[in-house]
Amino acid sequence: MRRLILLRHAKSDWSAPGARDLERPLSARGRAAAPRMGAYMARHALVPDLIVASPAVRVAETLEHVLPAFKEPPQIRQEERVYESGADTLLAVIKATPKAVHSLLLVGHNPGMAELASLLIAAGDVEARQQLIEKFPTGALAVIDFPLDDWGKLHPKAGRLDRFVVPKALDSETA
DSSP, X not given: OEEEEEEEOOOBOOOXXXXXXXXXXXXXXXXXXXXXXXXXXXXXXXXXXXXXXXSOHHHHHHHHHHGGGSSSOOEEEEOGGGTTOOHHHHXXXXXXXXXXXXXXXXXXXXXXXXXXXXXXXXXXXXXXXXXXXXXXXXXXXXXXXXXXXXXXXXXXXXXXXXXXXXXXXXXXXXX
């Protein structure tokens, strides 16, 4: 069994004129949402063995706010190919994950994250799947399970969506 956790970076700040996309930081809303998502992940035992992350500043800042919720933060590997990549490139990154990693967190950007989730999911809660297809907002989390023993065997429509969580849903969550 393999578990893929897809996390889109939290809301970023577009206010700095002339800033390169790669260097955009989180907005105040993003800095507030990311720790809530980290707390949710920790509370629901969604702590990965490995994190593969885009090199973008907003991704690094998202992780800075998510990771304090974990008792032991996992290893983070920055991967250039996660930045501004489509589903096929992201799938190749995942397939290269070592066999010893059972739970992988991929932190990146849209439209690639939404495309990847749609490519991989064949089953799971119909409503959650439809919500994910319609919109994969900033800070959203998709958890996909695969009945595989090796990431290298990953292929389209092999996964079951375990859950899809958006930051807005956590605003009212107290558990």
